[in-house]
Amino acid sequence: MSSIQPSEKARTRDIIAAAKKKERFGKLVPYLLLAVTSLTVLATFGIVYTLLKETFTFFTHINISDFVFGTEWAPFSNADPSFGVLPLLIGTLKIALIAILIGVPAGLACAIFLSEYASPKVKKIVKPIIELLAGIPTIVYGFFALTFVTPLLQTIIPQLKLFNALSAGIVVGIMILPMIVSLSEDALSSVPASFRDGSYALGSTKFETAIRVVVPAATSGIAASIILATSRAIGETMIVSLAAGSTPAFNLDLTGSIQTMTSYIVQVATGDAGYGTTIYYSIYAVGFMLFLFTFLMNRAALYIKTKFREEY
């Protein structure tokens, strides 16, 4: 039997000490991670709390039904300020609707092309370009709408104003494109190849297979992508602030200046509304409404994704 040398003993001791140190750190890790996680949760609650608190204050100034059902939004009028949110709501819906009409068909066509038709080589080139679109700051989209799309549209529609819902909506539609393409393409690509084989083997063309088998099988993913994109269009701020104007309009005209919920908040936040005024509290009420919309949209997307999953 060989006896253990003193130096070896020391080394063993060091190894054990190091292992113990590691163990102590390992025990600490979950607490550190929990702390960071709590911070995120806390931030969420903080934001919602502030939003709710100031919104309640607003409703002590203005009657809630006057706000929700009012058709005139004139907060800056000295003589007779009114806070009917419907003009802002209609402004937001105009933008969202135009954006969906542009973004959804184009996005789906793009996604179907990439998933069903494009060779891997083409896909490798096209996908990054579309993803680049997602990386463009919205302020750039904003002046693209103002300085390029609006003048272009004016050659077709002469009565189009400098600030208008149409060009802002179109550009928001382009902005949400990559989101629809990317999510829908994922949904289409994850449809099992065996469905396509089954369809081809019955004598279907590539197009029939794509439209009648692959797209229906990917419905839940596609619908979720559309809802998320809509929610993004509703919350879009920069493009509408720059290109859609700041005139609340309670009508269905697309050629004139409008104001959306988001662009109103920008107008007040960058203006000189004093703390404690009704105008100051109004941005919280509008913000809360916006939050409610996007929150419900996101929940709907989640619901559709889980509920309407095609089981296979």
Next chain:
Amino acid sequence: MTTTLVRNDKETQFRVMKNENWQKPVYETNGLNLWYGTAHALKNIDLSINEKEVTAIIGPSGCGKSTYLKTLNRMVETVGGVTISGNVTFMGNNILGKSMPVELLRSKVGMVFQKPNPFPKSIYENVAFGPKIHGVRNKAILDIIVEDSLRKAALWDEVKDRLHKSAYGLSGGQQQRLCIARCLAVDPEVILMDEPTSALDPVSTHKVEELIRSIKNDVTIAIVTHNMQQASRISDRTAFFLNGEIVECDRTSTLFSTPTDERTDDYINGRFG
């Protein structure tokens, strides 16, 4: 001399115009070679598939039997990098030529896959899919086709009360019979089956085999199987593939009782493969 496949646009249905002079077999293969990239998967295949017969194709994994089957409806092309030479005729029509639209061919040659692959639609919609693709719009006609196809596939009694429920509520064996009904709905001349029972339990396998026996009077069947008992039970003729070549092809009873090639004898007696 030949029979031609035509698309009758008035009814937008596919039909086979049979010429009286046309004789069996349904499929004739001469000197077929196929490469996946540089891998030589099929070597000089000569094989006939006779009308209203069940032809079994047996052989060990990787012998090219599935590849051959997929050549017959050109599904083999869905994988990229395939080179084909030689001759394959379906009812006298060269199917490898550019002039043959694959959709037309596949509307006359159905395929059943290894794993049941019904569409994520209702049972009804699964069966009606093919006829709809080929232009049948009339609901009453579709109803008749669906019932008829499900009856032929011996599935009608099991599903008649749940036609509009998802096909994925069916068992694996029922799903596979649904896939066969889906093929039958387009009234094919031939059904190609690629190991149709390998994912099924013995009872379901038995039902599918019964089904094959009951439809073989109406339709020609080519079946790839790794199960030699199955081949001997259901087929009229058997071809034995090995390393991309045909070793032997004969009446099933002959091939299994008195094989002429030693390798066939070794394989069917389980000495390799």
